[in-house]
Amino acid sequence: MIETEQTIAIDAAIEGVWNYVQDMRGWASLMPGMREFSVLDADRSRWTLKIGIGGLIRTVNVLVHVDRWDEPERVDFSYKLEGDPVAGGGSYVASRKSALETEITLKVRVEGSGPMAPMWEAMGKPLLPRLAKSFAEQLKVEIEQAMTRSPPQAAHVTGTSSAFGGIGRMFKNFWRAMGGAA
Numbered sequence: 001m002i003e004t005e006q007t008i009a010i011d012a013a014i015e016g017v018w019n020y021v022q023d024m025r026g027w028a029s030l031m032p033g034m035r036e037f038s039v040l041d042a043d044r045s046r047w048t049l050k051i052g053i054g055g056l057i058r059t060v061n062v063l064v065h066v067d068r069w070d071e072p073e074r075v076d077f078s079y080k081l082e083g084d085p086v087a088g089g090g091s092y093v094a095s096r097k098s099a100l101e102t103e104i105t106l107k108v109r110v111e112g113s114g115p116m117a118p119m120w121e122a123m124g125k126p127l128l129p130r131l132a133k134s135f136a137e138q139l140k141v142e143i144e145q146a147m148t149r150s151p152p153q154a155a156h157v158t159g160t161s162s163a164f165g166g167i168g169r170m171f172k173n174f175w176r177a178m179g180g181a182a
Contacts, residue, residue, distance in 0.1 A: 001088075002121050003109040004129040006136040012147050014094055014102045018072030020143045021092060030138055035059060042066075060084060085113040106136055 010017055020026050024037060024045060036048040047062040061082040067089070068076040078089035090108040097103050110128065112120045 001111045002125045004132045005107045006132045007105040008136045010102045010140050014096045017102045020146050
């Protein structure tokens, strides 16, 4: 198992940050390699990503489940790749630092199983924190920009936008860093 935690300050009120993160279209718009996103119900979504692993480029489905909603401070989630021995979970925790500043902490845990798990963990352990930091920084930029413009248009998105699942981008970047481009 590998895990990381990233904390970043966002120049926006906690309510504005929540409005962005609860809308899955915003998260989906951040993801290169996103092919399709659909909300299955209020707590479950499916992310279809085209990823590269070494010389192999393939499409994966990530099932994300929101385990706990605690507006506007917390979301706990779990995920599983369909057809691959990878699962995990994490959380989004926000706290009001001032009327116009919010601190968010993103935690992510990746758990592989099977004979390749030790290799993926050894390769991923130093990369996951850097990828999470990059993701948190991009999320900050997107949220701050969203405070001054209309919501971004996402890749092909179906269903409603009430689930949390930004972990998909981190998967994309993780797999790309493991040796392939998507």
